[in-house]
Amino acid sequence: MKTEHILVIRFSAMGDVAMVVPVVSALARQYPHVRITVLSRPFARPLFENLASNVGFMEADLQNEYHGIKGLNALYRRLIAKNFTAIADLHNVLRSEYLRMRFNLANFHVAHINKHRAERRHLTQYNGKILQPLPSVFESYAHVFEELGYPIDLSEKGKFLTDNATVEVKDTATTEERTCPVDKYYFPLLHLRQLPTVIAEKRPFQQWIGIAPFAAHRGKAYPISLMEQVIAQLQQRHPSARFFLFGGGQQEIQQLHNLQQRHPKCVCVPEILNGLLEELSLMSQLDVMISMDSANMHLASLVHTPVVSVWGATHPYAGFMGWQQNPNLAVQIDLSCRPCSIFGNKRCLRKDYACLRNISPELIINKVEQVLK
DSSP states (O other): OOOOEEEEEOOOOHHHHHTHHHHHHHHHHHOTTSEEEEEEOGGGHHHHTTSOTTEEEEEOOTTTTTOHHHHHHHHHHHHHTTOOSEEEESSOSHHHHHHHHHHHHTTOEEEEOOOOHHHHHHHHOSSSOOOOOOOOHHHHHHHHHHHTTOOOOOOOTTEEEOSSOEEEOOOTTSOSOOOOOTTSSSSOOOOGGGSOTTTOOOOTTOOEEEEEOOOSSGGGOOOHHHHHHHHHHHHHHOTTOEEEEOOOSHHHHHHHHHHHHHOTTEEEHHHHOOSHHHHHHHHTTOSEEEEESSHHHHHHHHTTOOEEEEOSSSOGGGTTOOTTOOGGGEEOOOOTTOOOOSSSOSOOSSSSOHHHHTSOHHHHHHHHHHHHO
């Protein structure tokens, strides 16, 4: 009898790929006899290669080796040799649609994500908005597997899986000490002593606060000058706290470096850590993360760190809230024009990005204090 083997396709972006992890973890746990292979870009390997014994990872370099139609045909030939029995397209973009077409023509069992495009238009249209929550991305991912004959129960809140252990983790809305060892998450993490010495050990009286002030699009990024006020006020309130600044790209790293120079209790994480696994390991030790609607919100969620998330042009109703995060920790203001975008990539019709600029530092600080108290 042919072994059941599911191909899961999700190429980008980092946050969306991170949202696949809890769903594939649940699938692997609930169907241990099924092989699962995740196809994504090379950056995603640390998220999946140690997820479960029946989960594998294949990387696809779509910019070079598998670029264009010729490259996709080469990728399809590589995939067809793996003897998959079902194809789950969690991306539903041109590249994955082409691969899906090839698999359909070969009579494979194929399903793809419903992006609820009509509902998204209703949520973001300028006039006559329909402010109703859409299914979460996690639910949309799970529905793809249900179509393939593998319904998934995503309700097991607070359980993280590795190959050899399932452990209870405390609710993200509280600040009770997380007793979960660092090797009991979705994937093995590093101990603090394995990170660069500047990180050091976390002292019992210290609070570690993460700050990820950037996002891919301007409509999701809180002004850095206002975020600096958040840092300064939190430092005054919590003089023993340490602050870890997350970001990527040369321009962002330079801004974080400048913040670190002005605020010595801050650590510019991308200057000292190397790779996703080290960042996840540090995130697992944070008491709280302040993040935009961005990848760092989702990465922190994977290691069960409470996230105070800041929302501007986008809205949690679009379904992108972090995994098992407390929605009451979302920071947003009511404006008739928001949300105006699902991804924050549209120009502000008001031209002032009031959805972000009108969020006072105190609003963010108050949410952080709810977590730290």
